[in-house]
Amino acid sequence: MTKKTKKSVVLTAVMLLGGWSIVQAAPIFEHTFDANAEDWTSDSTLLDHGTGIPGADGGYLVLDFNTGGFNDYVRSPGTSGLLGDWNTMVLADDPTAIGAGIRFDFYADTATGYPATLMPYFTADVDGEGTLHTWMLDMTDQAVSRMAGSPGWYTFLADARFADERDWVSTTGGGPTEWQASFDAVTEVGLYLVHTTGDDLYAIDNIGLLAIPVPEPGTWMLLGSALLSLTMTFRKTIGARARELMSI
Numbered sequence: 405m406t407k408k409t410k411k412s413v414v415l416t417a418v419m420l421l422g423g424w425s426i427v428q429a430a431p432i433f434e435h436t437f438d439a440n441a442e443d444w445t446s447d448s449t450l451l452d453h454g455t456g457i458p459g460a461d462g463g464y465l466v467l468d469f470n471t472g473g474f475n476d477y478v479r480s481p482g483t484s485g486l487l488g489d490w491n492t493m494v495l496a497d498d499p500t501a502i503g504a505g506i507r508f509d510f511y512a513d514t515a516t517g518y519p520a521t522l523m524p525y526f527t528a529d530v531d532g533e534g535t536l537h538t539w540m541l542d543m544t545d546q547a548v549s550r551m552a553g554s555p556g557w558y559t560f561l562a563d564a565r566f567a568d569e570r571d572w573v574s575t576t577g578g579g580p581t582e583w584q585a586s587f588d589a590v591t592e593v594g595l596y597l598v599h600t601t602g603d604d605l606y607a608i609d610n611i612g613l614l615a616i617p618v619p620e621p622g623t624w625m626l627l628g629s630a631l632l633s634l635t636m637t638f639r640k641t642i643g644a645r646a647r648e649l650m651s652i
Contacts, residue, residue, distance in 0.1 A: 432507065433485035434612030438462035443481035444594075451478060457511055457607055459557045464511075464609035467597065475521070475598040478608060482591070486613045490587040493615035495563055502566035504615035506593060510547065511557050511607040519606060521598035522547045524562040528586035530578070537578035537586055539564070540596060541571055557607075561614060 435442050441453040444465060454466035467476060480486055486506075495501045506524045525540040541562045550558050564572065569583040578586070593613075597606060 432612040432614050434507075434610055435480075435484065435486075436462060436610055437464050441465060443483070445479050445481070447477045447479075448474070450476065454607060457557075460511075460607070461509075461609060464509075464607045467604075467606045467608075469599050469604040469606075475596070477594055477596055479594040480592055480611070484593065486593045486611070487590050490564065490590055490615070491566065492618050493613075494618060495565065496614045496616055497563075499616060501563075502618075503564045503587065504613050506562045506564065506611070507559065507614045508595070508611040509557050509559050509609040511555070511609075512547070512551060513555055513605040518548045518551060519544060519597055519604070520600045521596065522560075523596040524560070525575075525594055525596055526564065526586070526590050527592040529589045529591055530582050530585035532589065536591065537574055537576045537582045539569070539572045539574050539578065539583065539586065542573070557609070559610075 435444065437444075437453060438461075440463070441451065445451065446467070448467075450467050450469065452466050452468070453463055455463050457464065457466075465478065467478070490504045491502060493502070493504050495503050495505060497505070506526065508524065510522065512518055521542070522544045523540045523542050525538055527536050527538040529535065530537050541564075543560055543562065546560070547558070564587075566584060566587050569580065572583070574582065593611070595608060595611075599606075
């Protein structure tokens with residue numbers, strides 16, 4: 405292979421890897437709560453910013469219940485990067501599926517009790533005129549089975565797929581049509597919690613959106629150009645070598 409050919413191959417490889425890295429990038433739009441509650445709210449007055457739980461990565465949201473039979477919604481701010489058009493994303497673990505995964509870390513002091521209910525949810529304006537539908541995914545059994553008497557932080561991922569609502573349930577009467585319309589304009593993301601014992605401590609951290617933005621047309625052009633260039637380079641090299649061998 406000549407120096408010119410090698411240079412062409414290296415340049416093409418750089419183009420290819422650059423384009424591929426753009427397609428494969430999987431940013432997590434994340435609230436880490438390292439310094440404060442980042443404008444998250446709850447329906448109760450119990451939500452606070454905390455530090456000090458073993459294994460925590462900086463700060464977190466904390467709910468310290470002191471009475472049984474309480475339920476609470478933990479809600480994202482309206483300026484959160486989790487909101488907007490989920491049709492422009494694909495799942496990080498399945499790039500063929502439009503949608504996003506709500507990822508979060510959850511802690512329960514199992515000495516006092518498990519959550520009676522743990523449900524991530526999202527709300528969306530399904531018609532652009534203020535008609536809101538809320539969808540919930542019950543992850544209580546998963547939380548209880550994973551914690552199994554061992555206090556600690558556990559990561560959960562609730563995939564929301566455009567083509568399949570699966571176990572997501574609408575609390576507002578939405579069906580398949582509203583499910584798909586919801587992906588256009590997500591207005592709120594959060595967690596719904598219920599506890600039954602007298603003194604429960606729950607903590608929430610690193611709430612993020614695990615997804616890959618759908619590549620722009622320019623990205624696909626970059627990948628296509630790189631592949632074409634690489635193909636032409638090796639085609640010329642192989643062709644020249646074949647002619648050389650035939651002349652022997």
